[in-house]
Amino acid sequence: MAIQLADLAVRYGCELQGDPDIEITGVGTLEAAGSDCISFLANKGYRKYLGTTRASAVILTEELSAECPVACLIADDPYLVYARIALELHPLPELKAGVHSSAVVAEGTVVPPSCEIAAGAVIGQKVEFGEGVFIGPNCVIADDVAIGSETRLVANVSIYSNVRIGVRCFLHAGVVIGSDGFGNAKSAQGWVKVPQVGGVIVGDDVEMGATTTIDRGAIGNTIIGNGVKLDNQVHIAHNVMVGDHTAIAGQCGVSGSSKIGARCVFGGQVAITGHVEIADDVYLMGRSIVTKSIKQPGVYSNVISVEEAGKWRRIAARIKRLDYMGKRLKSLEKLVRINKERSD
């Protein structure tokens, strides 16, 4: 696909600097883009590559346009404009509509002709499909599932029963939705399983990264809001609610019944304990751990970055004796006050 730079400028509301007739066929980094490619400059760390770029055009802010050696599209948010242009140049592959001969679809489930059920997929009873759904190779869909239009499951995805997935979702390989939550009651003879009889509701425009797992509700539902983006290896426990447009990076875990607000952003490996509420617009730095509710929007952290191991050993030893240090400080304060009084 080729698009003229002038067309891109008009469609995405950018000021164009340079030849409007340039044909763009793909995207590339400032460093590596070849001719016919469009690049972007959003992170100033990459400004050093602008002067020598061989891209045909660059998306950047007005401030940097003077130093651009090639054509450019001037935008307030170059990364966002880049995303939209890249989506146009690299649309999702078209479906090969139909049910592969090696797929297994249970009786009573009707697959609309616009959907593709790939090789080896196994589909249960009473599964409802919207239009243009893609079920990738070797995916497994249990009974009583609903999958909205244009949603795609890449490969080896497992969906349990009583899961509803919205439209335009994208579930990467190995995703699991609807597994039992971790509910066990203690008895004298060991743990007794608490049946997990709820379901999962996934909103529209949700993306889930590879091997991310979403447990079903213990009684009610686990709920993933509209526009939520989950990275790889995220673990969402039973009865969690994730608010609309929240983005959660790789290997985060949210414990049972916690409620995450809208438009939150979590860095990687964050842990949220159970039964807490996180307000809207909370930003948690990577590896943060939240043990009680956060009521105010803002940025939160508890990260201590790595040190040379010998130095860290001394610090860690001090931390372990911090209570003792506090007591020493207190008695010193008392003593100094006495000394001061004496000398006064």
Place this chain on the structure above:
Amino acid sequence: MAIQLADLAVRYGCELQGDPDIEITGVGTLEAAGSDCISFLANKGYRKYLGTTRASAVILTEELSAECPVACLIADDPYLVYARIALELHPLPELKAGVHSSAVVAEGTVVPPSCEIAAGAVIGQKVEFGEGVFIGPNCVIADDVAIGSETRLVANVSIYSNVRIGVRCFLHAGVVIGSDGFGNAKSAQGWVKVPQVGGVIVGDDVEMGATTTIDRGAIGNTIIGNGVKLDNQVHIAHNVMVGDHTAIAGQCGVSGSSKIGARCVFGGQVAITGHVEIADDVYLMGRSIVTKSIKQPGVYSNVISVEEAGKWRRIAARIKRLDYMGKRLKSLEKLVRINKERSD
């Protein structure tokens, strides 16, 4: 299924308050349960919903029975009684015994007629099945595996050779058992793989959450005891032993050759280093890290909860200079003692 409240009271040894003829058909939360449902009150945080519940009956302690507006079952441990009643009302789905025409079973493996091998499952040679085993869609079982009666593998589960699984186990989608442990010997030319020639032994009544992975032993076996409950995305390395009835929450990792006691409970994202022993009845708070053996039962933690990022930055900077702070405190103590002596 409908059960009379009187029957439940008798079966589970509860005192009944209210109409014994009420028919219970399902479970629900205090907030959302409809009529014909039984609910429970175990966590006092939910007491506020008791007064307005529309459940037909509630399981609760004697202490709270006076304020229950509907019928109730009085129990010392309402959550445990709830679990047992819920299991009765929501039994596991019955198997459709037989081998699906798209499943592949190697020659020499005999599938008892009481088992279900679902679509797309691939079963190796010399696999031994108990009665009533369920192998879900697209599961893969290698050669020389034994799976005990009534054990269920949901979907897309992978079992390597020389793995023995007990009775009544429940393995969720994407579980992997028997993958090679991380054994590499350093050479001048890079890492040399250390063959992982051991196996895995999984006890009875074990549950494993979605995409949990258990490595085979390097030489001997990795051993998961009876009644062990593993949540999603747990990683158990080679030659680990997990004691009976231990419960490990999501995203925990146990490094090689460590031995976890019986009846332990680990919160999420806990890390256990290699070659350590954890006593019986150890409770590790979420995100704990254990670097040496724990010999006494008890509760352990090393969690620092999140702070507003600006405040945390100052704390983290202090932590990094803690060794220096300790030295300043010491010289101050010396100085104050000198001052004191002078002023005495």
Place this chain on the structure above:
Amino acid sequence: MAIQLADLAVRYGCELQGDPDIEITGVGTLEAAGSDCISFLANKGYRKYLGTTRASAVILTEELSAECPVACLIADDPYLVYARIALELHPLPELKAGVHSSAVVAEGTVVPPSCEIAAGAVIGQKVEFGEGVFIGPNCVIADDVAIGSETRLVANVSIYSNVRIGVRCFLHAGVVIGSDGFGNAKSAQGWVKVPQVGGVIVGDDVEMGATTTIDRGAIGNTIIGNGVKLDNQVHIAHNVMVGDHTAIAGQCGVSGSSKIGARCVFGGQVAITGHVEIADDVYLMGRSIVTKSIKQPGVYSNVISVEEAGKWRRIAARIKRLDYMGKRLKSLEKLVRINKERSD
């Protein structure tokens, strides 16, 4: 397979002590090895088992040879020699060359006769195979993938398009390579997906543990060097580069665009933030978090090990007031200096 001890000594350059005609057929631990087995002693913690071992021979250092009650091979690095001997005694199972009747191979993809494509595998178009490749049951390979000779994918592995994998790689069950990176641009209407148009290049002799996931590049490639060893549940984000012979233990996560040097070793659950560089030969203790580049080889850590929960609560409270403690120390220093001046 049986090998005479004398042959092993010659092949691996060890001094032999004892009967050269002993036939070795397998490996075992010092504690559990039976006759005909060879064992090794590399970790002095296991020295106590040497005196009573029933192994036919032991690989150990010269220093310990005097106390060995059975034959032995004397080596500078017993673990490395053990690895090599074990590989010889336990070679990888031979392939059953051919394409299983239930596997699906797209038109235009040619499978060399030396390869095995197991039951239920689904292979896309224009996939290039080297010789002796094993694609395990229910693996999914998308279009435009290249897989080098003797590489093995165990089961339920998912490979996206535009992934190149080197020779002699070993990918465990549930591995995902080529999933989209976590690229989202913020807009007033929510996140806009940034198409991930790069690929993944995996070097030779790479091993990946169960359910490890490698994202494709956003524009360029994600690159895994030669001889890299990744344990289970590792998450490698888009455009990461992992240097040759680096070993990364279970549940580590590397964020986007970071560059890991050669011969690094990461313990479990390590987190690397995005856009940083880690020098060659960096050793990160388990659970470390790296938030900025590490320019010097060495050992790094930020681990605080677990404490009894009551004690830890006091320490954590002190940590939270560390900034205040620092201020108190400073004013005390000022005051003591004043006192000292007065008393001087």
